[in-house]
Amino acid sequence: MNVALVLFLALQSLPPAMLAVLTAPKESPGTLFDRGMSAEESGETGQALALLEQAAALAPDNLRYGAEYRQAVIAEKAYDRSIAFFESLAAAHPDSADVRLNWGYAYVDKIPAAGAITQVILANTALTHFTEAIERDPTWLALYTRGNSYVYWPAIFKRAKLGVADLERAVEISEQHEPRRYYAHAYAALGDGWWRLGDLAKAREVWQRGVDRLGAVGPLPGLDKRLALDDQALDAYLKSQYAIGQRVATDLRELWTEGVEP
Amino acid sequence: MRPIDRPAPAGGSSRAARRLLPVLLLAVILPGVPWHAAAESAPGAAESAAAAYFEDHTTAAGVDRPHHNRSFHNPYARIMEGYTALGAAVAVADYDGDGFDDLFVTDSSENGANLLYHNNGDFTFTEVGKAAGVSEGNDATDASANALWFDCDGDGREDLFVVRFGHSQLFRNRGDGTFQDITVQAGLDRYLNSIVAIAFDYDRDGDLDLVLGNYFQPVNLFDPDTPRFFPESFETADNGGGVTLYRNDGPPPGSGPDGIPRFTDVTDAAGLGAHTGWSLDLGHADADLDGDQDLFVASDFGTDRFFRNNGDGTFTDITEQAVGIDTKKGMNADWGDFDNDGLFDLFVTNITDEYMREGNFLWHNDGGLSFTDVSQETGTYDTGWGWAGKFFDYDNDGWLDLYVANGWVSGGPDNYVLDIFQLIVDPDADLADARNWPPMGNKTLSGYERNVLFHNLGGTLFRDEAKRHGLDSIKDARGVAVADFDNDGRLDLFVTNAGAEPNLYRNVLPTGAHWLELLLEGSGANRAAIGARVTVTTAGGKPGAPPATQTSFVNGGNGFASQSTRRVHFGLGPADRAERVEIDWPSGRHQVFEGVAADRLLRAVEGKPRLEPLVPGGGSPTAAPARGTKTPSNPDPADPTDPADSTPGKTPKELAR
Numbered sequence: 001m002n003v004a005l006v007l008f009l010a011l012q013s014l015p016p017a018m019l020a021v022l023t024a025p026k027e028s029p030g031t032l033f034d035r036g037m038s039a040e041e042s043g044e045t046g047q048a049l050a051l052l053e054q055a056a057a058l059a060p061d062n063l064r065y066g067a068e069y070r071q072a073v074i075a076e077k078a079y080d081r082s083i084a085f086f087e088s089l090a091a092a093h094p095d096s097a098d099v100r101l102n103w104g105y106a107y108v109d110k111i112p113a114a115g116a117i118t119q120v121i122l123a124n125t126a127l128t129h130f131t132e133a134i135e136r137d138p139t140w141l142a143l144y145t146r147g148n149s150y151v152y153w154p155a156i157f158k159r160a161k162l163g164v165a166d167l168e169r170a171v172e173i174s175e176q177h178e179p180r181r182y183y184a185h186a187y188a189a190l191g192d193g194w195w196r197l198g199d200l201a202k203a204r205e206v207w208q209r210g211v212d213r214l215g216a217v218g219p220l221p222g223l224d225k226r227l228a229l230d231d232q233a234l235d236a237y238l239k240s241q242y243a244i245g246q247r248v249a250t251d252l253r254e255l256w257t258e259g260v261e262p
Numbered sequence: 263m264r265p266i267d268r269p270a271p272a273g274g275s276s277r278a279a280r281r282l283l284p285v286l287l288l289a290v291i292l293p294g295v296p297w298h299a300a301a302e303s304a305p306g307a308a309e310s311a312a313a314a315y316f317e318d319h320t321t322a323a324g325v326d327r328p329h330h331n332r333s334f335h336n337p338y339a340r341i342m343e344g345y346t347a348l349g350a351a352v353a354v355a356d357y358d359g360d361g362f363d364d365l366f367v368t369d370s371s372e373n374g375a376n377l378l379y380h381n382n383g384d385f386t387f388t389e390v391g392k393a394a395g396v397s398e399g400n401d402a403t404d405a406s407a408n409a410l411w412f413d414c415d416g417d418g419r420e421d422l423f424v425v426r427f428g429h430s431q432l433f434r435n436r437g438d439g440t441f442q443d444i445t446v447q448a449g450l451d452r453y454l455n456s457i458v459a460i461a462f463d464y465d466r467d468g469d470l471d472l473v474l475g476n477y478f479q480p481v482n483l484f485d486p487d488t489p490r491f492f493p494e495s496f497e498t499a500d501n502g503g504g505v506t507l508y509r510n511d512g513p514p515p516g517s518g519p520d521g522i523p524r525f526t527d528v529t530d531a532a533g534l535g536a537h538t539g540w541s542l543d544l545g546h547a548d549a550d551l552d553g554d555q556d557l558f559v560a561s562d563f564g565t566d567r568f569f570r571n572n573g574d575g576t577f578t579d580i581t582e583q584a585v586g587i588d589t590k591k592g593m594n595a596d597w598g599d600f601d602n603d604g605l606f607d608l609f610v611t612n613i614t615d616e617y618m619r620e621g622n623f624l625w626h627n628d629g630g631l632s633f634t635d636v637s638q639e640t641g642t643y644d645t646g647w648g649w650a651g652k653f654f655d656y657d658n659d660g661w662l663d664l665y666v667a668n669g670w671v672s673g674g675p676d677n678y679v680l681d682i683f684q685l686i687v688d689p690d691a692d693l694a695d696a697r698n699w700p701p702m703g704n705k706t707l708s709g710y711e712r713n714v715l716f717h718n719l720g721g722t723l724f725r726d727e728a729k730r731h732g733l734d735s736i737k738d739a740r741g742v743a744v745a746d747f748d749n750d751g752r753l754d755l756f757v758t759n760a761g762a763e764p765n766l767y768r769n770v771l772p773t774g775a776h777w778l779e780l781l782l783e784g785s786g787a788n789r790a791a792i793g794a795r796v797t798v799t800t801a802g803g804k805p806g807a808p809p810a811t812q813t814s815f816v817n818g819g820n821g822f823a824s825q826s827t828r829r830v831h832f833g834l835g836p837a838d839r840a841e842r843v844e845i846d847w848p849s850g851r852h853q854v855f856e857g858v859a860a861d862r863l864l865r866a867v868e869g870k871p872r873l874e875p876l877v878p879g880g881g882s883p884t885a886a887p888a889r890g891t892k893t894p895s896n897p898d899p900a901d902p903t904d905p906a907d908s909t910p911g912k913t914p915k916e917l918a919r
Contacts, residue, residue, distance in 0.1 A: 115589025116618045117496035117686055124687045154616040156679055244619045 015088030016081075017057045024054035032058065033065050040072050048072050053085055056102075060093040063141075066102035067252045070109055074247075079110035090129075097137035101145060104129030105250040108149070112247045119245055123152065134166075140177075140186070141255070143170035148189040151196055152242050160196035167193055171206075179217045182254040184210050188222045195238050200231055315656060316731045316755070316767040324387050325379050325756070328763045330371035332405045332427075336485060337697075344678075344702030345492075346370075346427070346483070347671055348407055348457065350740040350758035351823035355411035355420040356381075357435060361863075361876060363745040363827050365756060366391075366422060367764065368399060368406040375399075376406055376424065385748045385768060395441045396422055396433050403484050404428030407477075408741075410819045411828075412461035412470050414448070414510065415523050416787030423472065427455045427483050430474070434522065447522040453480050455503050460819040462546045462555045462792045463848055464532070465575040469510040469787035470818065472525060475541030475559060476503025486696075493540055494694040496686065497589035499563035501694060502540030507532050512787070533577040539564045545595025545820040547606040548795065550631050553850060555793050560592030560610050560822075566623075570631060585633050590620040594822040598653030600640075600662045601721035602809040604797075605629060609664060611648025611822070615708045617679050622648055622666075641724045642666075642716055647708035650742040650822040654753045656731075658775035658833030660800075660812060661718035665728075667739030667757060667822075671702065672709030678702050710736045713757065721809075737762045741824030746831065749863055751777040753831055758823060776834040776860035780843070781876050782816055785868040788848050792818040795846040796830045800837035834860050843873070 014022065024032060036051030052069035059065055066086070073082040086103035093099050107126035111119045130146035143166045150163030167190035174183040187210025191203035207223045214220055229237055320326045329350040334342040349370030354363050362381035369376055376399040379387035391397035399406040408425035415421065419435035432448050433441035445451050455478035461470040479501060481491040493499035509528045513521025529535045539561035549556040554571040561567065568584040569577035581587060590612040597606040605627035612620035621643040625633035637643040645651075646668035653662040671678070681700035685691050691698050712734040716724035728734035737759035747754045752769035759765070778798060784791035794816045802810045812832050819825040834840065843855040847868050855873055858864070863876040 115497040116613070116620045118589070120618075120683065120686055121689075156617055156677055157683070 015091065016053065016085040017060075017089035017092050020050070020053040020057035020085070023050075024058060029055045029059035029062065029065065033062075033068070036072075037068060040068075040075075045072065045076050049076065049078070049081070056085075057089060057092075060089055060096045060099045063098045063101065063252065064256055066098065067105070067250070070102065070106055071251050073106070074109050077113060079106070079113060082106040082109065095136060097133040097139070097142060100129045100133035100136065101142060104133065104145070108248055108250055112245055116245070123149065138169070140170050140173040140183070141252075143167070143173065144186045144189065147193070148185070151189055151193045152244075152248075154244070155196060160193050164190060164193040164197065171210075175213065179214050180258045181214060181218045181220065182258055184214050184220045184223055186210075187213070188226065191223075191226060192238055192242070195234070196242075200234070312730070313772050314731045315752075315769060315771045316733055317770050318732060318765055319385060319768045320763060320766045323385055323766050323768075324389070325365065325367070325377075325766050326763045327367075327377060327389070329367075329758060329761060330369055330374045331761045332370045332372065332400075334484065338486065338489065340701035340703075341492075341696055341699045342483065344671060344707075345699075346405070347738070347760045348477075348740065348823070349405060349427075350760045350762075350764070351406070351408040351425075352741050352743045352756050352758050352764070353409040353411050353422070353819070353825040354743045354745045354756070354827050355825070356828075357411065357420045357422070358439060359419065362749065363747055363829075365743070366396070366409050366411065367756075367758065368409055368424070370400060370405045370407070372400055372402060372405075374406075376409070381747060383748075390439070394439055395443070396424070399424045399426065399431060403482070405483075407457045408459065408823055410459040410461060410825055412472070412792070412818060413788075413790045414461075414470060414472075415513070415521075416469060416789050418783070418789045420790075423459050423461075425456045425459045425474070427457070427478070429453055430456055430459070444522045447524075449525045450508065453482065454506060455480060455483060456506070458541065458543050458819075458822070460544045460546055460817075462818040463788050464507065464546075464555060464557075464571060464577075465509065466554060466573075466848065468849070469512060469523070470790065470792060471510045472508040473544055473546075473557065474506040474508070475544045476506060477540055477542065477562070479503050489696050490692070490694045492694050492696045492699060493563040496563055496693070498565075499540055499693075500538045502538060502561070502563070504538040505529065505534050505541055505544070505559055507534050510787075528575075532575060533572075533579070534569065536579065537561075537567050539567065542591075542593045543595045543820075543822040545597050545608065546793070546818060547597035547608075547815060547820075548793065549597075549606055549608075549627060550629075551605070551795075553846075556631075558595045558597075558608060558610075560595045562591050562593065564589065566590075566592040566595075566610060568631075580631060584631050585623070585625055585635075588623075590623075592623075593649055594651045596650075596652050596821040597815075597817065598662045599627075599813045600624070600653060600664070600718060601626070602661070602812055603627075603721075604811065604813050606813070606815070608633065609642070609651045609653065611645065611651050611666060613647050613708070614644045615647060617683075619644075622651070640722065641726075645714045646711035649740045650824050652742045652744050652821050652824070652826060654744040654755075654826075655718075655831065655833035656715070656753055656769060657717070657771055658752070658777045658835065659718075660809060660833045660835045661721060663718045664714075664716040664724060665733065665742050665744075665755060666714045666716065667742050668713055669711035669736065669738045670708040671706060671760075672736070672738050673702070673706040674704040676703075676705045678705040678707040681705065682707075709738065712736055713739050733767060735759070735765055737765070741822060743824045743826050745827035746779060746829065746863075751779060751831075751861055751863075756824075776836065776838050778832045778834060778840055778843070778858065778860055779829050779863045779876075780831075780873070781829045781863070781865045782845065782847075783865060783867045784847055785849060785851075790818075790828055791816050791848060791868065792828075793848040796832075797842075797844040797846075798832045798834075798840045799842040799844075800834055800840055829863075 033055035040048035056065040083106045104126040107122045133142045147163045147166030150159040153159040170186040191206040194203035351368045353366045364381045365379040367377040375397040378391035380390045405427045410423045411420040422433040424431040432445045434444045456474040457477040458475035494501045507529045508525035511524045540563045543560040545558045546555040554573045557569040559567040565587045568581045570580045594611040607627045608625040610623040623635045624637040624642045626636045645666045647670045649667040651666040715728035715733045717727045741758040743756040752771045754769045755767040757765040782791035797813045799811045814830040838860045840858040845853045864873040865876040
């Protein structure tokens with residue numbers, strides 16, 4: 001057996017995140033990320049995934065690198081690849097909250113491609129990793145993410161109360177910072193949680209509070225839409241929004257557009 | 263898929279109401295006129311704003327004995343009882359040849375009697391199971407799960423196969439109202455946890471073969487020697503009972519005219535042995551119109567399977583090509599041409615509830631053995647935890663409607679979903695081990711769900727009309743048998759319910775869309791003509807007219823826990839005659855009958871040049887108590903069913919293939 005083959009086999013047995021680090025060119029994570037995005041845009045998917053993994057592995061706390069990597073994974077339907085990658089990245093960086101968030105999102109990303117039972121397992125596993133992220137750093141984003149995940153669960157699982165609790169904390173954190181449009185998602189989800197609990201009046205109160213708080217920043221279509229619907233139409237709308245199995249946007253791109261707050 | 267572009271029938275509810283008024287007036291003024299006569303005054307008036315078309319006659323008809331679930335006395339009883347809340351089944355056939363369809367209804371409790379309800383001809387039934395010798399289908403080591411009538415020996419009498427968790431039973435119809443257990447002599451004495459059986463001539467050798475769908479592996483459920491007999495996965499389980507194909511080899515040589523047919527297990531040789539899933543239902547049809555019967559297997563805990571008949575006694579699994587691999591809980595397989603394009607489509611129920619949104623499949627046959635699920639587009643996606651789903655034209659408008667039985671276990675206020683959830687999310691759980699499954703106790707799982715009656719709105723969309731017609735029972739329904747029990751041209755329903763009384767719904771469609779009903783008799787041992795395709799063509803142009811051409815076939819027991827009538831039924835709407843009736847017999851013979859008057863029960867005998875009246879009551883027209891059945895008292899010179907008509911050129915054409 002020649003040396004090259006031994007080396008190749010040794011590399012293949014490494015965790016994906018470590019492999020990405022070891023095989024990364026001597027470039028900065030930012031450069032690797034830019035090259036990965038370019039490769040993705042030009043359809044060089046294999047190259048894009050490798051470069052984005054390298055960028056994310058070298059900068060595990062960069063939420064954006066991981067998020068864009070996952071979008072490339074979604075396009076390739078290579079869901080298990082990103083799950084395995086973030087699992088190994090989490091093992092290498094056990095204190096990183098952002099890695100846990102991306103790991104959880106990787107499970108969420110796979111849900112539309114799974115059967116009805118596997119969807120439950122994926123969603124539940126995602127919640128586990130969102131909780132781990134909160135345990136490490138209870139940011140607005142982490143609390144919003146877990147809270148909104150709870151709201152997706154059908155009422156029979158009685159998780160909406162947990163969601164409302166997370167989302168109230170997320171809104172509370174957001175109100176300590178300069179208003180940004182993406183905070184509207186937390187108000188929307190918190191109201192949705194109250195809807196799930198059967199309290200539409202409370203839901204409308206929360207949505208209106210979001211409009212009052214953030215209306216000056218820019219249009220808030222999610223909140224406006226909810227407030228404009230009568231009870232029956234609202235129920236139908238929210239049921240469609242929370243239909244099991246549909247793809248949930250996890251690209252987080254609004255954050256980079258407006259700038260991330262804690 | 264091909265676009266489904268047929269427009270909905272013209273006319274809204276107000277238009278229908280305008281048509282209805284003269285019909286009601288006629289009914290009051292002319293009480294003695296058969297209802298079909300009123301129809302001629304109001305063609306196409308099949309819609310009513312509020313009238314219910316069905317009445318519950320369960321008790322009045324004497325068929326209200328409840329079904330009982332099986333209890334177990336083994337270490338796994340606490341979970342077994344929940345997962346075997348099945349076995350409420352019904353099979354329809356005219357076992358005594360008197361012109362009225364009878365009922366065989368199963369129980370599942372250890373001492374529960376299976377019931378043979380003889381149709382008295384007046385929409386009442388008499389239970390004769392014990393006297394007939396077919397009542398003893400349950401004991402300590404066997405539980406009835408289903409039943410199938412099929413003429414195993416080609417003597418023209420319907421024999422009875424009782425499908426069991428355990429040793430199934432084959433009863434030969436002696437022709438005198440009694441039956442002989444021939445299970446052992448027929449080579450069918452074998453432990454299988456079968457849950458469905460259908461019969462068709464898979465190898466086109468002229469007799470009826472038997473296909474069994476098995477749920478569990480052949481582990482003795484009553485005294486299992488292993489705890490590992492539950493599904494290994496919720497979505498990809500391959501450790502079920504699969505299917506068993508028994509070839510009918512006919513009676514042994516020298517056994518004489520009364521020889522008992524022998525059946526041989528040819529599952530592997532026919533290419534069906536690789537399927538080891540949790541079969542729940544089987545459905546056969548000639549999906550590609552090549553003259554042989556293809557097979558669909560609805561499977562729990564994993565993908566359904568589609569087997570193309572190769573025409574040489576073997577099948578090929580073409581699931582991926584035909585319908586794709588799924589992870590759902592397929593529970594029903596009924597074929598019917600819901601959009602009247604000449605190709606048989608397929609309805610499969612799955613689980614759709616708050617906690618799991620699988621959705622049913624309405625597989626539109628695109629041709630070339632390719633199918634597209636149009637359940638979302640047609641509104642048939644969500645019925646609940648579905649069981650049997652049967653195509654039938656309840657309002658005789660020429661479009662196949664769909665009745666779906668729903669609901670798993672209706673228990674107490676606690677929900678079993680939360681228990682099963684803990685098992686689902688446990689990555690280390692060994693699902694195959696029955697000991698790991700949480701007991702159901704009195705908990706509810708998708709219980710109290712309503713049955714659904716989908717009215718076909720022109721082949722593109724269905725609308726639930728169950729509540730209007732009183733068909734929205736919340737019992738834990740299982741099987742749906744469709745038959746015209748009173749020979750009035752209106753299709754009735756018999757619905758079985760687990761652990762509860764069944765429901766017999768009489769169709770009292772008040773307006774008079776026309777219809778045609780055919781009982782086929784084939785040549786050779788497949789006297790029941792299972793697999794025969796019937797195409798009816800009517801003249802178009804009248805308001806509310808159905809499509810010019812409809813296609814149906816004689817099916818050998820399709821649909822979960824329920825075998826419907828062997829007759830083929832066509833709603834003709836305002837058309838008072840069929841311009842053409844074409845029959846493609848399993849033998850390959852093609853016959854055409856022209857100018858067939860509507861509103862008749864007719865018998866088609868393969869090779870005979872004329873359709874014959876199917877006279878209820880043992881052959882005497884005057885014995886027929888049916889309402890609205892047209893007897894041949896008014897000969898139509900242009901009617902090929904009329905024995906007086908011998909005009910050259912009007913006789914049927916026999917066309918070689």
